[in-house]
Amino acid sequence: MSVWQLLQTSFVQNAFYAVTAVSLAAGVVGYFVVLRRQAFAAHAIGHIGFAGAAGAVLIGLSPVWGLLAFCLGAGLVIGFAGTDLDDRDAVVGVTLTAALGLGVLFISLYSGYANATYSILFGQILGVSVSDVWLVAALSAAVVLASSGVFRPLLFASVDGQSAAARGLSVRAMSIVFMSLLALTTVVAIQIVGVLLVFSLLVAPAASAEVLTRHPGRAVVVATLVALGSSWLGLFLAVWIGGPVSFWITGLASTLYLVARVVAALRERGRRVAA
Protein backbone atom coordinates (compact mmCIF):
# COMPACT_ATOMS: atom_id res chain seq x y z
CA MET A 1 0.00 0.00 0.00
CA SER A 2 1.39 3.41 -0.88
CA VAL A 3 1.58 6.19 1.69
CA TRP A 4 -1.35 7.96 0.01
CA GLN A 5 -3.52 4.88 0.26
CA LEU A 6 -2.49 4.51 3.92
CA LEU A 7 -3.50 8.09 4.58
CA GLN A 8 -6.97 7.32 3.32
CA THR A 9 -7.56 4.42 5.69
CA SER A 10 -10.09 5.08 8.42
CA PHE A 11 -7.67 4.59 11.31
CA VAL A 12 -5.29 7.25 9.96
CA GLN A 13 -8.19 9.60 9.28
CA ASN A 14 -9.60 9.11 12.77
CA ALA A 15 -6.15 9.82 14.16
CA PHE A 16 -6.01 12.97 12.01
CA TYR A 17 -9.33 14.28 13.36
CA ALA A 18 -8.31 13.42 16.95
CA VAL A 19 -4.92 15.18 16.83
CA THR A 20 -6.56 18.21 15.24
CA ALA A 21 -9.08 18.51 18.08
CA VAL A 22 -6.43 17.94 20.74
CA SER A 23 -4.03 20.46 19.23
CA LEU A 24 -6.69 23.16 19.28
CA ALA A 25 -7.40 22.68 22.99
CA ALA A 26 -3.73 22.23 23.89
CA GLY A 27 -2.76 25.44 22.11
CA VAL A 28 -5.11 27.61 24.17
CA VAL A 29 -4.63 25.90 27.53
CA GLY A 30 -0.90 25.49 26.92
CA TYR A 31 -0.55 29.26 26.61
CA PHE A 32 -1.77 29.66 30.19
CA VAL A 33 0.35 26.72 31.40
CA VAL A 34 3.44 28.53 30.18
CA LEU A 35 2.25 31.98 31.27
CA ARG A 36 1.43 30.81 34.80
CA ARG A 37 4.63 28.75 35.05
CA GLN A 38 2.56 25.67 35.77
CA ALA A 39 4.38 23.13 33.62
CA PHE A 40 4.91 21.01 36.71
CA ALA A 41 1.17 20.93 37.36
CA ALA A 42 0.55 19.91 33.74
CA HIS A 43 3.11 17.13 34.12
CA ALA A 44 1.59 15.98 37.40
CA ILE A 45 -1.99 15.93 36.12
CA GLY A 46 -0.98 13.49 33.39
CA HIS A 47 0.64 11.09 35.83
CA ILE A 48 -2.24 11.42 38.26
CA GLY A 49 -4.53 10.49 35.37
CA PHE A 50 -2.50 7.36 34.84
CA ALA A 51 -3.31 6.22 38.39
CA GLY A 52 -6.99 6.90 37.72
CA ALA A 53 -6.89 4.90 34.51
CA ALA A 54 -5.29 1.97 36.33
CA GLY A 55 -8.03 2.16 38.99
CA ALA A 56 -10.78 2.17 36.36
CA VAL A 57 -9.30 -0.86 34.62
CA LEU A 58 -9.10 -2.64 37.97
CA ILE A 59 -12.81 -2.26 38.62
CA GLY A 60 -13.70 -3.11 35.04
CA LEU A 61 -14.45 0.36 33.65
CA SER A 62 -13.08 2.09 30.59
CA PRO A 63 -9.82 3.89 31.49
CA VAL A 64 -11.34 7.19 30.28
CA TRP A 65 -13.57 7.41 33.35
CA GLY A 66 -10.64 6.91 35.70
CA LEU A 67 -8.69 9.53 33.80
CA LEU A 68 -11.56 12.01 34.02
CA ALA A 69 -12.18 11.40 37.73
CA PHE A 70 -8.55 11.61 38.81
CA CYS A 71 -7.50 14.48 36.54
CA LEU A 72 -10.48 16.64 37.45
CA GLY A 73 -10.18 15.75 41.15
CA ALA A 74 -6.50 16.61 41.22
CA GLY A 75 -7.16 19.75 39.20
CA LEU A 76 -9.68 20.95 41.77
CA VAL A 77 -7.34 20.22 44.68
CA ILE A 78 -4.36 21.94 43.06
CA GLY A 79 -6.50 24.84 41.83
CA PHE A 80 -8.01 25.39 45.26
CA ALA A 81 -4.90 25.01 47.41
CA GLY A 82 -2.21 26.32 45.09
CA THR A 83 -3.37 29.86 44.40
CA ASP A 84 -0.03 31.50 44.96
CA LEU A 85 3.27 30.63 43.43
CA ASP A 86 4.90 30.01 46.80
CA ASP A 87 3.06 26.89 47.85
CA ARG A 88 1.89 25.67 44.47
CA ASP A 89 4.85 23.39 43.85
CA ALA A 90 4.45 21.66 47.19
CA VAL A 91 0.70 21.13 46.68
CA VAL A 92 1.29 19.70 43.21
CA GLY A 93 4.09 17.43 44.44
CA VAL A 94 2.09 16.01 47.33
CA THR A 95 -1.01 15.44 45.17
CA LEU A 96 1.17 13.74 42.55
CA THR A 97 2.86 11.34 44.93
CA ALA A 98 -0.42 10.45 46.64
CA ALA A 99 -1.97 9.55 43.27
CA LEU A 100 1.08 7.65 42.04
CA GLY A 101 1.04 5.59 45.22
CA LEU A 102 -2.56 4.62 44.45
CA GLY A 103 -1.55 3.84 40.87
CA VAL A 104 1.12 1.40 42.09
CA LEU A 105 -1.46 -0.27 44.32
CA PHE A 106 -4.02 -0.55 41.50
CA ILE A 107 -1.53 -2.10 39.09
CA SER A 108 -0.31 -4.61 41.67
CA LEU A 109 -3.91 -5.63 42.41
CA TYR A 110 -4.74 -6.05 38.73
CA SER A 111 -3.96 -9.54 37.52
CA GLY A 112 -5.12 -9.24 33.90
CA TYR A 113 -3.26 -8.12 30.83
CA ALA A 114 -2.03 -4.57 31.40
CA ASN A 115 -2.35 -3.47 27.78
CA ALA A 116 -4.91 -0.76 28.60
CA THR A 117 -2.65 0.95 31.13
CA TYR A 118 0.30 0.62 28.77
CA SER A 119 -1.53 2.54 26.05
CA ILE A 120 -2.35 5.25 28.60
CA LEU A 121 1.35 5.73 29.18
CA PHE A 122 2.38 6.00 25.54
CA GLY A 123 -0.81 6.90 23.75
CA GLN A 124 -2.68 4.92 21.15
CA ILE A 125 -3.21 7.34 18.41
CA LEU A 126 -3.73 4.86 15.61
CA GLY A 127 -6.24 2.89 17.64
CA VAL A 128 -8.70 5.78 17.91
CA SER A 129 -12.27 4.75 17.08
CA VAL A 130 -15.01 6.92 15.60
CA SER A 131 -16.68 7.27 18.99
CA ASP A 132 -13.32 8.29 20.51
CA VAL A 133 -13.05 10.99 17.86
CA TRP A 134 -16.46 12.35 18.80
CA LEU A 135 -15.60 12.37 22.52
CA VAL A 136 -12.26 14.05 21.88
CA ALA A 137 -13.85 16.60 19.55
CA ALA A 138 -16.65 17.43 22.00
CA LEU A 139 -14.27 17.84 24.97
CA SER A 140 -11.84 19.94 22.92
CA ALA A 141 -14.62 22.18 21.67
CA ALA A 142 -15.85 22.66 25.24
CA VAL A 143 -12.32 23.53 26.40
CA VAL A 144 -11.71 26.02 23.58
CA LEU A 145 -15.08 27.68 24.06
CA ALA A 146 -14.70 27.94 27.84
CA SER A 147 -11.10 29.17 27.62
CA SER A 148 -11.98 31.94 25.22
CA GLY A 149 -14.90 32.96 27.45
CA VAL A 150 -12.70 33.31 30.55
CA PHE A 151 -9.67 34.51 28.58
CA ARG A 152 -9.44 38.08 29.90
CA PRO A 153 -10.14 37.36 33.59
CA LEU A 154 -7.82 34.35 33.55
CA LEU A 155 -5.10 36.44 31.94
CA PHE A 156 -5.63 39.25 34.46
CA ALA A 157 -5.56 36.90 37.46
CA SER A 158 -2.43 35.22 36.04
CA VAL A 159 -0.37 38.36 35.44
CA ASP A 160 -1.46 40.58 38.35
CA GLY A 161 -3.33 38.66 41.03
CA GLN A 162 -3.43 41.48 43.59
CA SER A 163 -4.87 44.06 41.28
CA ALA A 164 -7.28 41.51 39.79
CA ALA A 165 -8.51 40.76 43.31
CA ALA A 166 -8.88 44.49 43.99
CA ARG A 167 -11.00 44.78 40.84
CA GLY A 168 -13.34 42.15 42.24
CA LEU A 169 -12.05 38.98 40.56
CA SER A 170 -11.59 35.84 42.62
CA VAL A 171 -8.04 34.66 42.02
CA ARG A 172 -8.86 31.30 43.60
CA ALA A 173 -11.87 30.77 41.33
CA MET A 174 -9.72 31.55 38.29
CA SER A 175 -7.09 29.11 39.53
CA ILE A 176 -9.74 26.39 39.83
CA VAL A 177 -11.16 27.21 36.39
CA PHE A 178 -7.68 27.00 34.88
CA MET A 179 -6.85 23.69 36.53
CA SER A 180 -10.17 22.20 35.40
CA LEU A 181 -9.49 23.25 31.81
CA LEU A 182 -6.00 21.79 32.10
CA ALA A 183 -7.40 18.54 33.49
CA LEU A 184 -9.90 18.18 30.63
CA THR A 185 -7.25 18.93 28.02
CA THR A 186 -4.93 16.38 29.62
CA VAL A 187 -7.63 13.71 29.56
CA VAL A 188 -8.12 14.35 25.85
CA ALA A 189 -4.43 14.56 25.00
CA ILE A 190 -3.55 11.39 26.91
CA GLN A 191 -5.76 9.36 24.56
CA ILE A 192 -3.56 10.47 21.70
CA VAL A 193 0.00 10.95 22.90
CA GLY A 194 -0.07 9.24 26.29
CA VAL A 195 0.84 10.38 29.78
CA LEU A 196 4.55 10.54 29.15
CA LEU A 197 4.21 12.82 26.13
CA VAL A 198 1.30 15.08 27.13
CA PHE A 199 3.91 17.77 27.53
CA SER A 200 4.77 17.75 23.86
CA LEU A 201 1.41 19.30 22.99
CA LEU A 202 0.72 21.27 26.18
CA VAL A 203 4.03 22.98 26.82
CA ALA A 204 6.33 22.98 23.79
CA PRO A 205 4.01 24.79 21.32
CA ALA A 206 2.98 27.44 23.84
CA ALA A 207 6.59 27.92 24.92
CA SER A 208 7.54 28.49 21.28
CA ALA A 209 4.69 30.98 20.91
CA GLU A 210 5.71 32.89 24.02
CA VAL A 211 9.21 33.25 22.64
CA LEU A 212 7.96 34.49 19.27
CA THR A 213 5.09 36.85 20.12
CA ARG A 214 4.04 39.31 22.80
CA HIS A 215 0.36 39.79 22.25
CA PRO A 216 -1.71 37.20 24.18
CA GLY A 217 -4.22 36.58 21.39
CA ARG A 218 -1.49 36.08 18.81
CA ALA A 219 0.45 33.79 21.16
CA VAL A 220 -2.58 31.50 21.44
CA VAL A 221 -2.92 31.36 17.66
CA VAL A 222 0.80 30.62 17.19
CA ALA A 223 0.73 27.94 19.92
CA THR A 224 -2.25 26.28 18.24
CA LEU A 225 -0.57 26.40 14.84
CA VAL A 226 2.65 24.88 16.22
CA ALA A 227 0.65 22.12 17.94
CA LEU A 228 -1.33 21.45 14.75
CA GLY A 229 1.80 21.52 12.60
CA SER A 230 3.75 19.09 14.76
CA SER A 231 0.89 16.66 15.19
CA TRP A 232 -0.14 16.64 11.50
CA LEU A 233 3.43 16.29 10.28
CA GLY A 234 4.19 13.75 13.01
CA LEU A 235 1.25 11.63 11.97
CA PHE A 236 2.27 11.84 8.32
CA LEU A 237 5.91 10.88 9.05
CA ALA A 238 4.82 7.93 11.18
CA VAL A 239 2.69 6.63 8.34
CA TRP A 240 5.34 7.34 5.72
CA ILE A 241 8.55 6.30 7.48
CA GLY A 242 7.22 4.28 10.40
CA GLY A 243 7.91 4.49 14.15
CA PRO A 244 5.56 5.59 16.93
CA VAL A 245 3.44 8.67 16.18
CA SER A 246 4.07 10.09 19.66
CA PHE A 247 7.81 9.97 19.00
CA TRP A 248 7.43 12.08 15.86
CA ILE A 249 5.04 14.57 17.44
CA THR A 250 7.26 15.06 20.48
CA GLY A 251 10.39 15.34 18.37
CA LEU A 252 8.81 17.91 16.05
CA ALA A 253 7.35 19.99 18.89
CA SER A 254 10.68 20.16 20.72
CA THR A 255 12.55 20.93 17.51
CA LEU A 256 10.13 23.74 16.71
CA TYR A 257 10.75 25.17 20.19
CA LEU A 258 14.49 25.17 19.49
CA VAL A 259 13.87 26.85 16.13
CA ALA A 260 11.70 29.48 17.85
CA ARG A 261 14.48 30.24 20.32
CA VAL A 262 17.00 30.62 17.50
CA VAL A 263 14.64 32.84 15.49
CA ALA A 264 13.98 35.03 18.54
CA ALA A 265 17.70 35.31 19.28
CA LEU A 266 18.51 36.27 15.67
CA ARG A 267 15.68 38.79 15.64
CA GLU A 268 16.95 40.32 18.87
CA ARG A 269 20.45 40.59 17.39
CA GLY A 270 19.10 42.14 14.22
CA ARG A 271 17.28 44.72 16.31
CA ARG A 272 20.39 45.56 18.26
CA VAL A 273 22.44 45.93 15.07
CA ALA A 274 19.75 48.17 13.59
CA ALA A 275 19.69 50.29 16.74
Add this chain to the structure above:
Amino acid sequence: MRDGRVDLSGRPIWQDASFDVEGGSIAVILGPNGAGKSTLLKSVVGLVGLSGGTLEVLGDAPHRGDARVGYMAQSREADSLTSLTGRDYVGLGYDGRRFGWRRSRDKVEVVERALELTGARPFADQPLRTLSGGQRQRLALAHATVFRPQLLLLDEPLAGLDIAAQAEIVDLINLIRDTTGAAVMVVAHDLNPLAHVVDQVIWVARRQVRSGPLDEVVNETTLSALYGHPIEIIVTPRGRRVIVGLEEEFAHPHPHGTDHRHEDAHEHFAEVYDEVTR
Protein backbone atom coordinates in the same frame (compact mmCIF):
# COMPACT_ATOMS: atom_id res chain seq x y z
CA MET B 1 -11.65 55.64 59.02
CA ARG B 2 -12.86 55.73 62.61
CA ASP B 3 -11.29 53.58 65.34
CA GLY B 4 -10.27 51.09 62.67
CA ARG B 5 -8.65 47.84 63.67
CA VAL B 6 -7.29 44.93 61.65
CA ASP B 7 -6.38 41.47 62.90
CA LEU B 8 -4.61 39.02 60.65
CA SER B 9 -4.61 35.35 61.71
CA GLY B 10 -5.67 36.38 65.21
CA ARG B 11 -2.86 38.89 65.65
CA PRO B 12 -3.73 42.58 65.86
CA ILE B 13 -1.89 44.55 63.18
CA TRP B 14 -3.03 48.02 64.25
CA GLN B 15 -5.96 49.53 66.09
CA ASP B 16 -7.63 52.84 66.99
CA ALA B 17 -6.87 54.17 63.51
CA SER B 18 -8.78 57.32 62.70
CA PHE B 19 -8.09 59.51 59.70
CA ASP B 20 -9.68 61.29 56.77
CA VAL B 21 -8.16 61.81 53.36
CA GLU B 22 -9.59 64.76 51.43
CA GLY B 23 -10.27 64.68 47.70
CA GLY B 24 -7.38 66.14 45.70
CA SER B 25 -4.85 65.59 48.45
CA ILE B 26 -1.83 63.32 48.73
CA ALA B 27 -1.41 61.26 51.88
CA VAL B 28 1.79 59.32 52.39
CA ILE B 29 1.75 56.26 54.62
CA LEU B 30 5.01 55.71 56.47
CA GLY B 31 6.29 53.32 59.09
CA PRO B 32 8.62 50.40 59.68
CA ASN B 33 8.56 47.17 57.70
CA GLY B 34 5.75 44.87 58.75
CA ALA B 35 3.82 47.60 60.58
CA GLY B 36 0.78 47.19 58.34
CA LYS B 37 1.12 49.98 55.78
CA SER B 38 0.09 47.73 52.90
CA THR B 39 -2.65 46.29 55.08
CA LEU B 40 -3.99 49.80 55.55
CA LEU B 41 -4.28 50.24 51.77
CA LYS B 42 -5.80 46.79 51.38
CA SER B 43 -8.46 47.62 53.94
CA VAL B 44 -9.42 50.68 51.88
CA VAL B 45 -9.63 48.70 48.64
CA GLY B 46 -11.62 45.93 50.35
CA LEU B 47 -9.00 43.17 50.18
CA VAL B 48 -8.73 43.07 53.99
CA GLY B 49 -11.74 43.50 56.24
CA LEU B 50 -11.70 45.63 59.37
CA SER B 51 -11.98 43.69 62.63
CA GLY B 52 -13.35 46.75 64.36
CA GLY B 53 -14.28 50.37 63.75
CA THR B 54 -15.74 51.86 60.61
CA LEU B 55 -14.40 52.81 57.23
CA GLU B 56 -16.12 54.80 54.53
CA VAL B 57 -14.65 55.00 51.04
CA LEU B 58 -16.21 57.65 48.77
CA GLY B 59 -19.42 57.39 50.74
CA ASP B 60 -19.70 53.60 50.68
CA ALA B 61 -18.41 50.68 52.67
CA PRO B 62 -15.14 49.52 51.08
CA HIS B 63 -15.72 46.88 48.44
CA ARG B 64 -13.61 45.19 45.80
CA GLY B 65 -14.30 46.10 42.23
CA ASP B 66 -15.19 49.75 42.87
CA ALA B 67 -14.29 51.50 39.60
CA ARG B 68 -13.86 54.79 41.48
CA VAL B 69 -10.88 53.33 43.34
CA GLY B 70 -7.57 52.63 41.58
CA TYR B 71 -5.13 50.25 43.24
CA MET B 72 -1.53 49.52 42.41
CA ALA B 73 -0.11 46.50 44.20
CA GLN B 74 3.46 46.38 45.38
CA SER B 75 4.58 43.41 43.34
CA ARG B 76 3.11 42.22 40.09
CA GLU B 77 3.76 38.86 38.46
CA ALA B 78 3.45 40.56 35.08
CA ASP B 79 6.71 42.45 35.54
CA SER B 80 8.96 39.43 35.32
CA LEU B 81 6.86 36.49 34.23
CA THR B 82 5.47 37.37 30.89
CA SER B 83 6.25 38.85 27.54
CA LEU B 84 3.01 40.83 27.86
CA THR B 85 3.31 44.37 26.53
CA GLY B 86 2.54 47.41 28.62
CA ARG B 87 -0.43 48.26 26.42
CA ASP B 88 -1.99 44.83 26.95
CA TYR B 89 -1.36 45.09 30.68
CA VAL B 90 -3.06 48.49 30.86
CA GLY B 91 -5.91 47.04 28.78
CA LEU B 92 -6.46 44.40 31.45
CA GLY B 93 -7.01 47.24 33.90
CA TYR B 94 -9.93 48.25 31.71
CA ASP B 95 -11.68 45.00 30.79
CA GLY B 96 -9.65 42.29 32.58
CA ARG B 97 -12.51 41.46 34.92
CA ARG B 98 -15.01 40.99 32.12
CA PHE B 99 -16.00 37.46 31.08
CA GLY B 100 -17.28 36.59 27.65
CA TRP B 101 -16.35 37.31 24.07
CA ARG B 102 -17.58 40.88 23.56
CA ARG B 103 -14.95 43.50 22.94
CA SER B 104 -15.55 46.99 24.19
CA ARG B 105 -15.52 49.68 21.56
CA ASP B 106 -13.89 52.45 23.54
CA LYS B 107 -11.09 50.31 25.00
CA VAL B 108 -8.39 51.53 22.60
CA GLU B 109 -9.28 55.14 23.32
CA VAL B 110 -9.41 54.72 27.11
CA VAL B 111 -6.10 52.83 27.24
CA GLU B 112 -4.50 55.43 24.98
CA ARG B 113 -5.66 58.22 27.29
CA ALA B 114 -4.20 56.47 30.34
CA LEU B 115 -0.87 55.91 28.55
CA GLU B 116 -0.85 59.57 27.53
CA LEU B 117 -1.49 60.76 31.08
CA THR B 118 1.37 58.72 32.55
CA GLY B 119 3.80 59.32 29.69
CA ALA B 120 4.05 55.60 29.05
CA ARG B 121 3.20 55.65 25.36
CA PRO B 122 6.77 55.55 23.93
CA PHE B 123 7.47 52.13 25.46
CA ALA B 124 3.93 50.75 25.70
CA ASP B 125 4.51 48.15 22.99
CA GLN B 126 7.56 46.54 24.53
CA PRO B 127 7.34 43.48 26.79
CA LEU B 128 7.13 44.48 30.46
CA ARG B 129 10.09 42.36 31.42
CA THR B 130 12.43 44.33 29.16
CA LEU B 131 11.54 47.69 30.73
CA SER B 132 13.24 49.64 33.51
CA GLY B 133 11.71 49.94 36.96
CA GLY B 134 10.55 53.51 36.32
CA GLN B 135 8.91 52.56 33.01
CA ARG B 136 7.08 49.68 34.65
CA GLN B 137 5.81 51.98 37.39
CA ARG B 138 4.47 54.39 34.75
CA LEU B 139 2.59 51.52 33.12
CA ALA B 140 1.34 50.30 36.48
CA LEU B 141 0.08 53.83 37.17
CA ALA B 142 -1.65 53.85 33.78
CA HIS B 143 -3.22 50.50 34.70
CA ALA B 144 -4.46 51.88 38.02
CA THR B 145 -5.78 55.15 36.58
CA VAL B 146 -7.54 53.71 33.52
CA PHE B 147 -10.97 54.55 34.99
CA ARG B 148 -9.89 58.01 36.22
CA PRO B 149 -10.38 56.97 39.84
CA GLN B 150 -11.41 59.43 42.55
CA LEU B 151 -9.19 57.58 45.00
CA LEU B 152 -5.80 56.23 43.97
CA LEU B 153 -4.00 53.77 46.24
CA LEU B 154 -0.32 53.16 45.52
CA ASP B 155 1.68 50.53 47.38
CA GLU B 156 5.40 51.37 47.34
CA PRO B 157 5.51 53.01 43.90
CA LEU B 158 9.06 54.23 44.60
CA ALA B 159 10.51 50.92 45.77
CA GLY B 160 13.56 49.78 43.86
CA LEU B 161 13.91 53.00 41.85
CA ASP B 162 16.99 55.19 41.68
CA ILE B 163 16.72 58.79 42.88
CA ALA B 164 16.08 60.27 39.42
CA ALA B 165 13.33 57.76 38.65
CA GLN B 166 11.81 58.36 42.10
CA ALA B 167 11.60 62.07 41.38
CA GLU B 168 9.92 61.38 38.02
CA ILE B 169 7.32 59.11 39.55
CA VAL B 170 6.62 61.64 42.34
CA ASP B 171 6.09 64.35 39.69
CA LEU B 172 3.78 61.99 37.84
CA ILE B 173 1.75 61.23 40.98
CA ASN B 174 1.45 64.96 41.56
CA LEU B 175 0.37 65.49 37.94
CA ILE B 176 -2.27 62.75 38.18
CA ARG B 177 -3.63 64.36 41.33
CA ASP B 178 -3.76 67.77 39.65
CA THR B 179 -5.41 66.57 36.42
CA THR B 180 -7.91 64.14 37.90
CA GLY B 181 -8.50 65.73 41.29
CA ALA B 182 -8.17 62.31 42.88
CA ALA B 183 -7.23 61.70 46.48
CA VAL B 184 -3.97 59.73 46.53
CA MET B 185 -2.70 57.44 49.29
CA VAL B 186 0.92 56.38 48.83
CA VAL B 187 2.77 53.80 50.89
CA ALA B 188 6.44 54.73 51.03
CA HIS B 189 9.65 53.86 52.78
CA ASP B 190 11.15 57.26 52.62
CA LEU B 191 9.38 60.57 53.11
CA ASN B 192 12.03 62.74 51.45
CA PRO B 193 11.27 62.24 47.74
CA LEU B 194 7.58 62.91 48.47
CA ALA B 195 7.93 65.64 51.08
CA HIS B 196 7.27 68.56 48.69
CA VAL B 197 3.94 67.19 47.40
CA VAL B 198 2.54 65.68 50.59
CA ASP B 199 -0.56 67.13 52.24
CA GLN B 200 -0.85 64.57 54.97
CA VAL B 201 1.23 61.90 56.69
CA ILE B 202 -0.19 58.69 58.09
CA TRP B 203 2.37 56.98 60.29
CA VAL B 204 1.88 53.32 61.16
CA ALA B 205 4.04 51.90 63.93
CA ARG B 206 3.73 49.78 67.03
CA ARG B 207 0.11 48.89 66.23
CA GLN B 208 -0.84 52.55 66.19
CA VAL B 209 -1.77 54.92 63.42
CA ARG B 210 -1.13 58.69 63.59
CA SER B 211 -2.40 61.05 60.96
CA GLY B 212 -2.00 64.76 60.30
CA PRO B 213 -0.12 67.40 58.33
CA LEU B 214 3.54 66.56 57.74
CA ASP B 215 5.01 68.76 60.47
CA GLU B 216 2.44 67.65 63.00
CA VAL B 217 3.35 63.98 62.61
CA VAL B 218 6.99 63.99 61.57
CA ASN B 219 8.35 65.86 64.58
CA GLU B 220 10.38 64.69 67.53
CA THR B 221 7.56 64.94 70.07
CA THR B 222 4.99 62.93 68.12
CA LEU B 223 7.38 60.23 66.93
CA SER B 224 9.02 59.91 70.38
CA ALA B 225 5.57 59.44 71.94
CA LEU B 226 4.59 56.97 69.23
CA TYR B 227 7.69 54.84 69.66
CA GLY B 228 7.99 55.30 73.43
CA HIS B 229 11.59 56.45 73.32
CA PRO B 230 13.47 59.54 72.16
CA ILE B 231 13.58 60.16 68.44
CA GLU B 232 15.76 62.79 66.85
CA ILE B 233 15.12 64.40 63.49
CA ILE B 234 18.06 65.93 61.70
CA VAL B 235 17.37 68.25 58.79
CA THR B 236 20.20 68.29 56.27
CA PRO B 237 21.26 71.53 54.57
CA ARG B 238 19.22 70.49 51.54
CA GLY B 239 16.13 70.05 53.66
CA ARG B 240 16.10 66.26 53.84
CA ARG B 241 14.95 64.74 57.07
CA VAL B 242 17.00 62.05 58.72
CA ILE B 243 15.29 60.25 61.54
CA VAL B 244 17.55 58.88 64.27
CA GLY B 245 16.72 56.68 67.20
CA LEU B 246 14.54 54.04 65.60
CA GLU B 247 17.19 51.37 65.73
CA GLU B 248 14.84 48.57 66.56
CA GLU B 249 11.97 49.18 64.25
CA PHE B 250 12.93 51.54 61.53
CA ALA B 251 16.64 51.76 61.02
CA HIS B 252 17.08 48.25 59.72
CA PRO B 253 15.50 47.43 56.44
CA HIS B 254 16.37 43.75 56.85
CA PRO B 255 14.41 42.26 59.75
CA HIS B 256 16.25 38.96 59.39
CA GLY B 257 19.70 40.49 59.86
CA THR B 258 21.90 38.98 62.51
CA ASP B 259 22.50 41.81 64.95
CA HIS B 260 19.97 44.60 65.15
CA ARG B 261 21.88 46.83 67.53
CA HIS B 262 25.04 48.62 66.72
CA GLU B 263 27.48 49.82 69.32
CA ASP B 264 29.18 52.08 66.87
CA ALA B 265 27.15 55.29 66.60
CA HIS B 266 28.81 56.18 63.36
CA GLU B 267 27.83 53.00 61.65
CA HIS B 268 24.36 53.34 63.10
CA PHE B 269 23.93 56.76 61.59
CA ALA B 270 25.12 55.49 58.23
CA GLU B 271 22.46 52.78 58.35
CA VAL B 272 19.72 55.22 59.27
CA TYR B 273 20.77 57.57 56.55
CA ASP B 274 20.80 54.76 54.05
CA GLU B 275 17.29 53.79 55.07
CA VAL B 276 15.87 57.27 54.93
CA THR B 277 17.35 58.23 51.59
CA ARG B 278 17.03 54.90 49.86
